[in-house]
Amino acid sequence: MTDFQISVTLVVFAVVIIAIAFDVIDMVLAALLGACVLAAFGVLGTADVHAAIETAGGPLALLFGGMVVARMLETTGVFDRLGALFLKATGGSGKRYLILLVGLIAPVCALLPNATTVILLAPLIVSAARALKVSFVGPMVVAAVVSNSAGMLTLVGDPATFLVGSSIGMTFGQYLRKVSLAGLLAVLVIIPLLPRLMPDVWNSRVELAGAAEVPPITRPAFAAFALIVLVVMVALFLFGEDLPVHIGPPGVAIMAATLALLLMYGARVEPVEAVLRDVDWKTLVFLAAIFCLVQAFTKTGLLQGMSIRLHDWFGVQFTLVALVLLASIGVLSAVLANIPVVAASLVMTKGYLVAAEAVPELALGPGFTEWPAATIPVFIAMMFGATLGGNATLIGASANIVSAGICAREGERVTFMGFMRYGLPITLVQLAASALYVVAFVWLAC
Amino acid sequence: MSSEILGFSVRDASGRWTGLNVDFCRAVAAAALGDPEKVKYVELKASARFPALQSNVIDLLMRNTTWTLSREALFKVQFPAVLYYDGQGFLVPKSAGIKSLAELGGATVCVEKGTTHEVRLPEYFRLHGWAVKPLVIDSAAGVAEAFLAGRCAAYTSDASQLAGVRARAPGGAQAYDILPERISKEPMGPVVRGGDAEWATLVRWVLHVLVAAEEHGMTRSNLEAKAKQMQAIAGWRVFSGNDDRIARTLGVPANWAARAIRAVGNYGEIYERNLGAATPLAIERGLNRLWTQGGLLYSPPLD
Numbered sequence: 001m002t003d004f005q006i007s008v009t010l011v012v013f014a015v016v017i018i019a020i021a022f023d024v025i026d027m028v029l030a031a032l033l034g035a036c037v038l039a040a041f042g043v044l045g046t047a048d049v050h051a052a053i054e055t056a057g058g059p060l061a062l063l064f065g066g067m068v069v070a071r072m073l074e075t076t077g078v079f080d081r082l083g084a085l086f087l088k089a090t091g092g093s094g095k096r097y098l099i100l101l102v103g104l105i106a107p108v109c110a111l112l113p114n115a116t117t118v119i120l121l122a123p124l125i126v127s128a129a130r131a132l133k134v135s136f137v138g139p140m141v142v143a144a145v146v147s148n149s150a151g152m153l154t155l156v157g158d159p160a161t162f163l164v165g166s167s168i169g170m171t172f173g174q175y176l177r178k179v180s181l182a183g184l185l186a187v188l189v190i191i192p193l194l195p196r197l198m199p200d201v202w203n204s205r206v207e208l209a210g211a212a213e214v215p216p217i218t219r220p221a222f223a224a225f226a227l228i229v230l231v232v233m234v235a236l237f238l239f240g241e242d243l244p245v246h247i248g249p250p251g252v253a254i255m256a257a258t259l260a261l262l263l264m265y266g267a268r269v270e271p272v273e274a275v276l277r278d279v280d281w282k283t284l285v286f287l288a289a290i291f292c293l294v295q296a297f298t299k300t301g302l303l304q305g306m307s308i309r310l311h312d313w314f315g316v317q318f319t320l321v322a323l324v325l326l327a328s329i330g331v332l333s334a335v336l337a338n339i340p341v342v343a344a345s346l347v348m349t350k351g352y353l354v355a356a357e358a359v360p361e362l363a364l365g366p367g368f369t370e371w372p373a374a375t376i377p378v379f380i381a382m383m384f385g386a387t388l389g390g391n392a393t394l395i396g397a398s399a400n401i402v403s404a405g406i407c408a409r410e411g412e413r414v415t416f417m418g419f420m421r422y423g424l425p426i427t428l429v430q431l432a433a434s435a436l437y438v439v440a441f442v443w444l445a446c
Numbered sequence: 447m448s449s450e451i452l453g454f455s456v457r458d459a460s461g462r463w464t465g466l467n468v469d470f471c472r473a474v475a476a477a478a479l480g481d482p483e484k485v486k487y488v489e490l491k492a493s494a495r496f497p498a499l500q501s502n503v504i505d506l507l508m509r510n511t512t513w514t515l516s517r518e519a520l521f522k523v524q525f526p527a528v529l530y531y532d533g534q535g536f537l538v539p540k541s542a543g544i545k546s547l548a549e550l551g552g553a554t555v556c557v558e559k560g561t562t563h564e565v566r567l568p569e570y571f572r573l574h575g576w577a578v579k580p581l582v583i584d585s586a587a588g589v590a591e592a593f594l595a596g597r598c599a600a601y602t603s604d605a606s607q608l609a610g611v612r613a614r615a616p617g618g619a620q621a622y623d624i625l626p627e628r629i630s631k632e633p634m635g636p637v638v639r640g641g642d643a644e645w646a647t648l649v650r651w652v653l654h655v656l657v658a659a660e661e662h663g664m665t666r667s668n669l670e671a672k673a674k675q676m677q678a679i680a681g682w683r684v685f686s687g688n689d690d691r692i693a694r695t696l697g698v699p700a701n702w703a704a705r706a707i708r709a710v711g712n713y714g715e716i717y718e719r720n721l722g723a724a725t726p727l728a729i730e731r732g733l734n735r736l737w738t739q740g741g742l743l744y745s746p747p748l749d
Contacts, residue, residue: 311494
């Protein structure tokens, strides 16, 4: 990539983000136009688009599968029933509603893909908000933010945690001991912020009376089969990769979507065309375009190239480097999808540690696991930044985009600034808490 | 680049770079960009060289880097060809009277951190049942300083690098000996990132062109005449620039091969200018002779 192309990439990226932030143009159009300009300047070639789709394929498959399965469950009446139960559990209190929402999403997202969870639970959140006579925008943003943060609870909770953990040879158990507490902190710090961020929801109180009555399910056999599809999907998410033939989460999502379509087609509930028409294609196209832009950004090598600079600036002050990475990757992750950011940051962090002579050059290759204890906080901080930074803005994580898409379909448009009103304060507090965790981690390890 | 490997890459007080590695960079720039001066030299420590290459800070690594299986396989880089065949040797003060490695048993040996030498030194001595005390130091300059200050009985590195240290030693080159044994193979050459086949191909063939030119007596001074004289031979059309299919495929100027020779001369000229008998290093060509003269330098056909 020439210097001119690097400049073009940075300018296009900035213009797209500004256009989305200030609502100058529809966000899908902004992202697509950005990708087209990069293609016209030779920044994005066929190989780059292939690489972007290779990265985006997994998240897009997860979203598509989640949307189709959610659409199937909608026709069973199961959501209405669960929604009524959820509403009953709130007792008509907005405060209980928000706390239950956090408590419901966090454990599910520790094991299942974030955006898929948001899609599956969105009908409950929206219907309960309507019954409580409050806006569902704030709760839907919180749902996305909690789902992203809860991904840090386990090694497999988020592609970013898995990517970092596995590349430094961290096991599921080691992750639980060293990092999970930070994930829990990131979720818990959200709760005290809720009364300030959405006082109207937090302080609301309604008499539920008949509203919380649990509706009957009209087609129990169809509902039972639909629930079997859901159970199969969840089971495969959890154990698919342990089967003799490994089935990764994207493959599981496509299989579940196919089973859902087959069930609706076989039971003559709805034609396939009608279900596919209801898939949120706008969100999927937006994500694909954003992944192309991010591919161009990572191709500039600016992030990876920081490895040598980090060493020049900070030498072997690993705690300082960890905090700098936490903040800077947090900011970057707020405007870039976190998977490519993590992939590029890993190259940068490993390069920095080799240049700092903390590890031999063999550490640059895959499979190196002998990372000295002093280097682990650098990786953990980088992971925190990448995972939590995405909570700040609408385009920071796929769950955020999905959440905004659901709100739009339900009649409430979420703007970039509207999302940031909730997302930014939460992210700042989460990053501060994570920084304290990293410092405490270093202090305890000494 | 390192800026302190005499004969390979040195930057003088005025900021001018010279050496075998530098000349090769100039040849590549002449072939790829049409101008041997279009090179930005980046000074790197040994430990920063692969991070710099992997993270796009540099496009071509020329820092006396040994071609090994693990480097090429694990770091996703490519070593297109060998520019210089070297081996790990030992420099000792003549006054110590040491004539072979066996006499170094139990001695302290200075070695640079993060290099293949650091790994091979204890391995080799262990294999022969000899003791050794490695004194590991951060930079090549630091190792030389420690050795010349008498902190270790010997200095181990690539024999070519030792020749450079010896040439600049305060007591004069004659006060030091390089022991005859070589404990490793150190084929050194350019390194590029993996995944850019055209770039790797161009770098590889610039090197082959330099070798082929020497083999057929083409020099900087007789380039035009020789190219004209041999243009009927398929393998020599690359120098005339008349057949631009290869240049177009690689995305370089049509007369790329001739430009490389014009910029720095053939391999033999580059060698003599930087390492040959007239230089302070005066390193025998040894394995770096042409295959026709008993060496390992061999260019595949250029047709």
